[in-house]
Amino acid sequence: MIEGGEYSQAMMSSSDPFMSMKKMKKNNHNNNNQRRFSEEQIKSLEMMFESETRLEPRKKVQLARELGLQPRQVAIWFQNKRARWKSKQLETEYNILRQNYNNLASQFESLKKEKLALVSELQRLNEDMKKSEEEEQRECCGDQAVVALSSTDHESENEENPRSEPEDIKPEIEMYEKDHQGALCDENNIKREYFGGFEEEADQLMNIVEPADSCLTSSDDWRGFKSDTTNLLDQSSSNYPWWDFWS
DNA sequence: CAAAATAACTAAGTTACTTCA
DNA sequence: TGTGAAGTAACTTAGTTATTT
Numbered sequence: 001m002i003e004g005g006e007y008s009q010a011m012m013s014s015s016d017p018f019m020s021m022k023k024m025k026k027n028n029h030n031n032n033n034q035r036r037f038s039e040e041q042i043k044s045l046e047m048m049f050e051s052e053t054r055l056e057p058r059k060k061v062q063l064a065r066e067l068g069l070q071p072r073q074v075a076i077w078f079q080n081k082r083a084r085w086k087s088k089q090l091e092t093e094y095n096i097l098r099q100n101y102n103n104l105a106s107q108f109e110s111l112k113k114e115k116l117a118l119v120s121e122l123q124r125l126n127e128d129m130k131k132s133e134e135e136e137q138r139e140c141c142g143d144q145a146v147v148a149l150s151s152t153d154h155e156s157e158n159e160e161n162p163r164s165e166p167e168d169i170k171p172e173i174e175m176y177e178k179d180h181q182g183a184l185c186d187e188n189n190i191k192r193e194y195f196g197g198f199e200e201e202a203d204q205l206m207n208i209v210e211p212a213d214s215c216l217t218s219s220d221d222w223r224g225f226k227s228d229t230t231n232l233l234d235q236s237s238s239n240y241p242w243w244d245f246w247s
Numbered sequence: 248c249a250a251a252a253t254a255a256c257t258a259a260g261t262t263a264c265t266t267c268a
Numbered sequence: 269t270g271t272g273a274a275g276t277a278a279c280t281t282a283g284t285t286a287t288t289t
Contacts, residue, residue, distance in 0.1 A: 035264065035265060035276085035277075036265075036266095036275095036276070036277075037276095037277085054256095054257090057255085057256095072278090073277080073278085075256090076277065076278060076279080077276095077277075077278095079257075079258080079278095080276070080277070080278085082257090082258080083258075083259075083260095084275090084276090086258090
């Protein structure tokens with residue numbers, strides 16, 4: 001809808017009622033035939049805009065009178081100024097978001113590397129443990145064989161010591177195997193060992209880490225983490241701000 | 248009092264022009 | 269000197285709100 005007085009004043013400065021819209025625009029860019037506002041005018045408009053981004057009608061008329069402009073020109077200037085200001089704001093916010101994203105991405109990358117290093121370290125430790133277990137077992141069997149052969153010459157050193165009782169060896173070995181075989185591959189043992197007393201927390205951590213594993217280790221674009229982390233963020237946001245994680 | 252008409256405003260997008268590298 | 273990009277005043281359109289009829 002066209003504004004009443006201001007519009008008429010601005011548009012009807014041409015005497016030709018049949019003048020094309022383009023020509024009218026050309027002729028009416030400014031009532032003083034000046035294309036751009038003066039520095040003084042801009043300065044005043046800017047100052048007013050800083051105090052209020054929307055002008056009251058009375059102030060608009062007053063400002064227009066002070067600057068020698070039509071009230072409509074002031075209104076339009078404020079409209080344009082709001083639009084420019086908004087797009088600048090958007091640009092600023094976009095840059096901030098992009099910077100935050102880049103920071104998060106690099107932090108994510110370094111955590112990813114750290115995690116891989118920890119996983120391989122864990123694997124190495126597991127292998128070491130397995131080896132020492134096997135050696136222990138081998139040594140144990142060798143001793144028992146020796147004991148069995150020389151049992152007639154020696155009394156048992158300790159009756160409670162199962163190794164001194166050849167007939168008890170088998171069940172004991174079975175018991176030992178039962179208790180220790182693959183112990184370090186057992187998730188519960190790992191948790192007990194590394195998170196002693198905090199198994200529940202460990203479970204939560206595992207739940208968080210595991211879904212991310214596939215995207216961390218796969219060759220797929222890691223940006224696919226979005227769907228996984230959405231849940232993660234939702235879960236944790238109720239307890240503490242997720243960004244605390246990075247601090 | 249409800250509903251239609253009108254005036255005044257807004258945001259978003261466009262046009263015509265100037266300026267400058 | 270010509271040209272394209274950027275900036276800007278003025279405009280159009282469609283929507284909202286307040287006031288009047």
